[in-house]
């Protein structure tokens with residue numbers, strides 16, 4: 001197979017100019033195909049790609065899903081930034097996600113959102129009108145504005161949420177979530193270009209990024225919670241058209257239980273997975289679509305005849321708002337959009353990794369398992385073998401799609417959305433969005449060419465391919481395209497629906513005095529002509545909108561009265577006090593305004609070299625940081641001598657092979673020697689284990705050494721009677737040797753005296769409710785009354801007893817708080833959290849296990865969803881971090897992934913059941929770097945060195961370790977030696 005000889009570390013990237021000369025990859029692969037043929041190798045840094053440009057081979061790849069799965073390179077990158085999103089998954093987890101995510105974009109669902117798309121576009125149009133009336137603010141940044149439009153649309157359509165990107169052009173005032181999303185997107189794009197290990201370090205060290213992720217998670221969580229607060233009937237109704245309603249409907253009922261199943265048997269999505277998908281849809285959904293929109297504007301400016309034809313097609317509708325059916329019937333628009341995706345697919349190509357050896361059907365090239373094939377979309381769209389007709393393939397000719405044979409070719413050789421089982425799931429939505437926006441733009445605006453300096457053809461590579469000189473993302477200066485109003489721009493349509501939950505403010509400025517030195521000037525008003533603020537709630541078509549349009553018309557009429565052909569020559573525009581611009585603004589009766597800008601000073605030719613030098617400097621800085629990161633701990637250890645290290649490593653070490661002391665590995669069951677997903681193990685003198693045998697609805701007592709246990713609480717059946725338990729997930733023993741059980745699904749805590757056949761409810765209401773319709777209330781009957789009053793609990797998952805004060809602490813999981821109950825009291829008080837979920841230090845987020853340290857009067861809380869262990873002193877109003885990083889899960893020494901339980905030894909060292917990392921972590925007193933003392937990080941299994949989703953951990957008086965190895969249905973003992 002042809003290949004360019006690779007260079008050390010850079011592969012073919014430096015020599016081909018991807019690095020250093022900013023050669024866009026679409027152009028590079030076109031050139032390489034001409035030189036090397038249909039199949040060749042390309043070294044993307046240290047990664048070997050096999051580039052395939054032969055259509056038949058591409059079809060072969062897309063058709064053989066079992067042989068060609070998602071590209072590993074994508075998966076690796078995505079695992080760093082969003083490990084729970086469909087794009088970065090494969091195998092059974094991908095299947096589970098795709099059955100939920102793909103239907104979200106079904107035609108019926110997305111068609112309902114056409115009005116929203118048009119409303120948002122109108123908002124952008126209003127903004128442009130204001131610019132044109134205000135000469136000091138005329139610079140348009142089309143990339144950024146397109147992104148803002150697409151983000152706002154996506155916010156409304158997918159999440160009923162107003163991201164407000166079109167409200168405020170001044171980015172310093174942008175919405176907190178939008179700001180965080182931008183940081184997240186930018187960082188994700190940046191790290192995708194770094195070697196994996198540097199990317200990993202960069203993300204850990206990047207404080208801004210971590211903060212942004214926390215903010216995003218907080219907002220996404222709120223959106224989910226808001227949806228959950230709707231009534232069941234409303235939610236069912238909303239599922240027909242609302243993406244967030246459907247996503248929330250897929251939430252697993254019992255996340256803890258699902259986590260213990262094998263991937264093949266899991267159903268639904270966990271909360272974190274839903275949040276991962278939400279974030280992925282936001283990023284996958286806006287970036288390529290906005291790139292396509294930018295291309296549309298660019299191409300319209302370069303191909304005025306196409307623009308006229310499009311406008312002609314719309315003439316019969318005047319400025320009417322088009323329905324989805326009407327949009328679908330626009331043949332020429334359809335050709336324009338198809339041609340756009342052939343001519344300039346926004347994404348450069350896609351990747352697949354071979355799961356077995358295979359031979360390409362047309363070229364006969366032999367591929368091996370693990371090879372990565374890259375399919376460059378541009379090469380197929382520009383290959384004359386696959387396109388008939390006389391139209392030049394290097395030109396934009398929508399008419400080629402009027403030829404029947406090309407309509408067919410288009411299906412295969414124009415593959416901007418990829419193909420096969422991993423093709424883009426949002427493509428119908430993207431097409432609808434683009435068409436609706438383009439129609440609206442064509443109804444109200446015209447795009448003209450601002451000249452080669454500012455509107456040059458060519459390509460720029462970011463995460464997408466963009467026109468070379470619609471720049472300004474950074475500089476914000478050049479006006480690229482002349483945008484002029486079409487006729488009658490005042491007659492916006494009435495009766496519009498704007499699906500915003502928040503208010504929308506529209507302020508239109510009349511043209512100010514344009515310039516004091518104007519030969520002729522229009523003077524309307526010195527002050528902004530404010531139309532006032534209009535607010536309207538969601539899903540509503542209101543008079544306010546009418547009011548707004550009326551005001552617009554009034555304004556326009558006012559303008560028209562004064563308007564007459566005008567020519568204005570302006571020789572200076574003050575920008576930062578400098579004379580740096582020559583502009584001619586002219587306007588005609590139709591309100592068309594032409595602008596001619598001299599571009600801002602062009603960057604020197606050395607731009608690429610500069611960037612390369614900057615890249616090298618950055619690389620050096622990063623290497624320096626890594627060096628420091630490695631050296632500092634070494635030097636500090638060196639400096640502090642043997643003080644901390646030696647005694648503990650000598651004393652504290654455990655055998656890595658566990659001994660099964662209760663249950664049968666992998667064999668769940670309800671006999672006396674079996675367990676079913678035990679969640680917590682508690683050790684008590686002399687050598688007794690109490691086990692919350694979750695799925696068997698009982699607590700088992702084992703004398704260590706005996707292979708069978710006895711039931712000491714619950715009768716094995718689930719229910720809410722006092723002799724029953726319903727998924728008990730935690731157990732402890734009080735000073736009277738009574739068993740305290742977190743009776744999780746009964747939303748109560750039960751106390752069982754030794755030998756008793758029934759328990760006493762000591763916290764939570766947990767009463768039966770009256771049955772009206774058995775099917776409907778079935779779950780509640782058995783689950784007791786959940787709530788967040790002081791006498792209620794919601795899925796209590798942890799209990800800890802303080803013998804000094806005869807007090808019980810309860811991790812009130814779904815209420816994101818820890819409750820304190822004095823024995824005998826029917827109401828509790830809030831001991832920690834209770835301020836809603838979140839990751840700030842006054843909040844908890846799904847506290848699971850807990851440990852009361854009577855020595856220091858601190859509560860140690862496994863703050864599961866926040867991925868931390870926190871310490872909350874009694875009577876304090878906030879926590880301090882003990883282990884993990886709030887809001888960030890991970891599997892390195894400082895991070896945790898769903899910590900579910902925590903215990904303390906007498907020396908103040910902390911032991912954590914790091915559930916999703918399948919390990920037990922030890923954090924020495926005062927240390928934030930954890931040591932794995934049982935299990936192997938991120939590797940689950942059932943042999944004696946491995947764990948499978950450990951939920952609970954405890955120690956005996958010799959500091960031997962006991963682990964509730966939930967997924968293996970057993971309790972493991974790790975002996976200290």
Ligand code: HEM
Pocket residue numbers: 070086087088281282284285286288289292345346347349350351416417418419420421422423424425426427429430
């Ligand atoms: C013009 C707009 C768009 C373009 C050009 C585009 C292009 C692509 C491409 C090339 C892929 C990879 C396909 C493959 O590997 O075969 C992809 C995947 C994906 N796209 Fe799009 N996309 C667009 C819009 C959207 C929108 C609006 C959404 C959702 C809101 C979306 C969601 C996704 C998702 C979730 C995947 C991953 C599918 C998987 O891994 O199985 N895309 N897209």
